[in-house]
Amino acid sequence: MSQPAPALDVVHRLVRTPAGRIHLVEQGAGPLVLLVHGFPEFWYSWRRQLPALAAAGYRAVAVDVRGYGRSSKPEGSAAYRMLDLIEDNVAVVRALGEETAVIVGHDWGATIAANSALLRPDVFRAVGLLSVPYAPRGGPRPSEVFARMGGEEELYVSYFQEPGRAEAEIEPDVRGWLAGLYAALSADTMPEPGAPDPHFVSRGGRMRDRFPAKRLPAWLTEDELDVYAAEFERTGLSGALNRYRAMDRDWEDLADFDGAPITQPSLFLGGARDASTTWLADAIDAYPVTLPGLRGSHILDDCGHWIQQERPEEVNRHLIDWLARLPE
DSSP, X not given: OOOOOXXXXXXXXXXXXXXXXXXEEXXXXXXXXXXXXXXXXXXXXXXXXXXXXXXXXXXXXXXXXTTSTTSOOOSSGGGGOHHHHHHHHHHHHHHTTOSOEXXXXXXXXXXXXXXXXXXXXXXXEEEEEESSOOOOSOSSOHHHHHHHHHTTSEEHHHHTOSTTHHHHHHGGGHHHHHHHHHHXXXXXXXXXXXXXXXXXXXXXXXXXXXXXOSOOOTTOOHHHHHHHHHHHHHHOSHHHHTTGGGHHHHHHHTGGGTTOOOOSOEEEEEETTOHHHXXXXXXXXXXXXXXXXXXXXXXETTOOSOHHHXXXXXXXXXXXXXXXXXXX
């Protein structure tokens, strides 16, 4: 069973950014480490990293990405372009009185962290990627690629594209939907091999039709699920889903960075049972070219998608070892 999350002696702040405001949670003192969550999460997904990083001598800061939590939620998907999220991250660093930071992201946060490092190497001196490998911009429009992946079914990314469609499934029962998704992508509760894949939706069906029923993964307590559910019941899901709806705009905005490597020191941590790792195995194989500053790549056995929550001790150890070896 999951151990209770540590009591957090943290500082909550709202800082001004191009989004309007970004909410962050801060613990510790020392070099700044900016933690960026993915979907569907918020700063709370780093609750087991904040105290560990603080104890190791770092100023650990976990943000609510725009559209999530207590951060601003602009209307329309155009406000969730990658360029805007990068500006938010730079504004957070500046608002904290720092010139540079190490940035670490999970899921969508990994992609945001990677592009922040790519476009603003003057600010982000190193980058850690959890679960989602770095794959440089290139190829056809993302919406076209994901549409082809679905075949006779529909990949969840395509399912998320139409405003209001996924919200209509999720928002009548936020807690149940989150519990199902977290279980579907966790190593100890995901569907057995050969079962219908929860990353895909049957034509006319719903994502939740393939979620495990009434079983929480070991890393998630009922109380922790309540925290997630309460936040998304308050905010709704449109801000979070708008990140998916901005992918084609990113593809256009980042055309000048087609195939570009990230040269700063980097780290990758993935789960052996995470589709993000297995589907993007070619991206991991390409790291000698795309991440020439890579200083560690680790695939955790019997681990799913929620890596820093499923395996917090191992993730913390890898992060702290990597951070300790970074140049000043």
